[in-house]
Amino acid sequence: MRASRLLSVLLLLQTRGRMTAQQLADELEVSVRTVYRDVESLAAAGVPLYGDAGHDGGYRLVDGYRTRLTGLTREEAEALFLAGLPGPAADLGLGAVLATAQLKLTAALPDDLRDRTSVLRQRFHLDTSAWYAETDPVPHLGAVTDAVWRQRRIRIRYRRWKAPQEVTRTLEPYGLVLKAGRWYLVAGRPERVRTFRVSQILRIRVLEDRFDRPHGFDLAAHWRSYLEEFDARRHHGEAVVRLSPRVLQHLPDLMEPAVAHAARRSAGPPDPDGRVRVVVPIESVAHAAGMLLRLGAEAEVLEPAELRALMAETVAALAETYRHPPTSG
Structure with a gap:
């Protein structure tokens, strides 16, 4: 544990330059007294660092003391930092490992690449979670x-x-x-x-x-x-549907990609009402009804007859439900 902390002190000083004992203590979540002991151990081991007294003082490494990665281009360094997703790494129990690895990489980079990667993390954030869905609990x-x-x-x-x-x-x-x-x-x-x-x-x-x-x-x-x-495997059939131009335009936001792509590919010319006839894959009649009902009156099912009948039956039931004022509880 102490060896890992000593390495972290060294890497922090390489990466950030001058740091006070309090700053190091806060970063490592240890006491200031522990930082003093760690700095003494590093100096005894031959690490060229020194401390400046006063308000603007702190510890720093002798200029030029660092390990550099050679042959790493700017694009490669940026790609490495973009590839480190903290959420998935934490799920796998590798959050601390990822943070340490990025710190090591940052410390080893030349000054110009280190500045680029620092800016990169302030410009791009990768979120792998889905919209409108809670994250699955994964205890195992x-x-x-x-x-x-x-x-x-x-x-x-x-x-x-x-x-x-x-x-x-x-x-x-x-x-x-x-x-x-x-x-x-x-x-x-x-x-x-x-x-x-x-x-x-x-x-x-x-x-x-x-x-x-x-x-x-x-x-x-x-x-x-x-x-x-x-x-x-799951798309066992097809449905023929008339869509309004507005729905067709926004279909990628309303349907899964396989359905939206099929609709775009099969879309014919607009009819006199401006609607477009498309063919989309469906899992089952019941599933398709639920999927297409969300499009409201801007979608009309033409085939198969069983799906059209189910849509009509469902819409009629909804109309009956909302025809009367709500009953008081």
Whole structure:
């Protein structure tokens, strides 16, 4: 612990220049007396630092004493800092590690690159969470992460959407994916590679037996393939819909990407009323009804007949509900 703190003192002085004992104490969350002892230890070890007395005084390193990274371009340094997402790192238990790594990198950069990365952090903030959705609680993410790192099989109690809702599975955890603020586990089972939402893991036990990852398994490539298969698997049919120009324009904000893209691709010329006929993929009649009802009167379902009838039935029920004044409770 003390060795890590001594390194932090050195890196802080390299990165920020002169700092008072109180500033160092506040940064490291220790007492000023502890800072005095740490500075004495660094000096005894041959680190060329000295202290200035007075109101503007403090500790500083002899000019030129620093470790530099060579061959790192401005763009590469900026990319490294943009890649460090504090939220996901904290989820994985790596928040402190990320902060220390960035401090080390900043301390080792030449002056001009260090100034650029400092400005970069004030200009760009990356937020991986989704809009209008709460972040999933993931109490077992730490255990899953440990099993992924150590290539240990796990046994989980898992809650899924179909019956039986709670199942027990023994898995080989290949990797973790963060998608729109939600963590997913990609894991091997005897029949195939499967995907599990980490927030739905009710219990977990990390087993002692190791496993070997499939030769050549590429997590990013597998995830891209999984998303393509997922869309193809869940969209069992199509619906023909007349949309107003306004809704068609704002469809990417109202529908998921697969539906919005299909509507844009299939859009024909406007009819005499200015409406556009599009074809969109649907999961089921019931799901499509809920999806299209949010568009209100600016969308009209033409096909299939079953979906059009369900829309009419739902709208009629809504009209009946709102035809009378609300009853007092």
